[in-house]
Amino acid sequence: AQTVTQSQPEMSVQEAETVTLSCTYDTSESDYYLFWYKQPPSRQMILVIRQEAYKQQNATENRFSVNFQKAAKSFSLKISDSQLGDAAMYFCAQEEGAQKLVFGQGTRLTINP
Amino acid sequence: KAGVTQTPRYLIKTRGQQVTLSCSPISGHRSVSWYQQTPGQGLQFLFEYFSETQRNKGNFPGRFSGRQFSNSRSEMNVSTLELGDSALYLCASSFGGVGETGELFFGEGSRLTVL
Numbered sequence: 562a563q564t565v566t567q568s569q570p571e572m573s574v575q576e577a578e579t580v581t582l583s584c585t586y587d588t589s590e591s592d593y594y595l596f597w598y599k600q601p602p603s604r605q606m607i608l609v610i611r612q613e614a615y616k617q618q619n620a621t622e623n624r625f626s627v628n629f630q631k632a633a634k635s636f637s638l639k640i641s642d643s644q645l646g647d648a649a650m651y652f653c654a655q656e657e658g659a660q661k662l663v664f665g666q667g668t669r670l671t672i673n674p
Numbered sequence: 675k676a677g678v679t680q681t682p683r684y685l686i687k688t689r690g691q692q693v694t695l696s697c698s699p700i701s702g703h704r705s706v707s708w709y710q711q712t713p714g715q716g717l718q719f720l721f722e723y724f725s726e727t728q729r730n731k732g733n734f735p736g737r738f739s740g741r742q743f744s745n746s747r748s749e750m751n752v753s754t755l756e757l758g759d760s761a762l763y764l765c766a767s768s769f770g771g772v773g774e775t776g777e778l779f780f781g782e783g784s785r786l787t788v789l
Contacts, residue, residue, distance in 0.1 A: 603782065604762065605677075605780055605781065606766075606778075606780035607780070608777045608778070652717065659705075659722065659724075659729055659730060659770065660707050660724070660729070660730065660768055660778065661707065661730045662709075662717075662778065663719070664709075664716055664717035667716065667717075
């Protein structure tokens with residue numbers, strides 16, 4: 562079974578600064594998808610960013626970008642210019658079969674004003 | 675357009691009872707998947723339905739079951755509730771076509787407490 566590991570249960574960052582959340586995964590597949598989801602205190606999970614493994618270029622979405630290291634099976638999320646609204650639980654996830662995601666344990670991100 | 679709707683949002687049951695949770699996907703989405711979220715185990719996949727057929731199933735006992743209707747709405751049922759079933763149950767929908775790996779859209783969840 563595939564596993565996803567987030568080694569940082571909690572992180573904090575000053576508003577307007579940059580923070581990086583770590584994620585490692587384990588798979589024997591050569592082509593797969595990786596995701597970062599955000600779960601604010603209201604609990605509705607939303608997709609932050611998605612990476613296709615066969616694409617070498619790191620995905621970016623505005624202030625959010627990833628550092629995808631396929632050989633190392635690492636998939637970190639960088640949030641630039643952190644905003645108060647970025648405070649949430651962040652989950653790294655890997656696709657394992659159709660519409661099935663394997664999630665990491667999550668990182669709680671706090672933004673300090 | 676309306677998002678994923680889950681009902682009820684909160685419910686309290688006692689051990690041994692059964693519960694049914696409902697999920698209405700985003701219009702046009704044919705795939706509905708269910709996840710259990712607990713502080714200890716995190717997010718765990720329960721099952722996924724596409725066009726009324728279960729395509730994928732997680733490692734949960736047979737007390738957990740689900741179904742999907744022709745309008746893509748889905749229900750999940752947990753029978754003979756145990757204290758450990760207390761969790762936030764999340765539903766997610768997507769277009770879910772074969773070979774598609776698209777964004778999952780999540781509902782706000784149903785918070786189940788078993789006493």
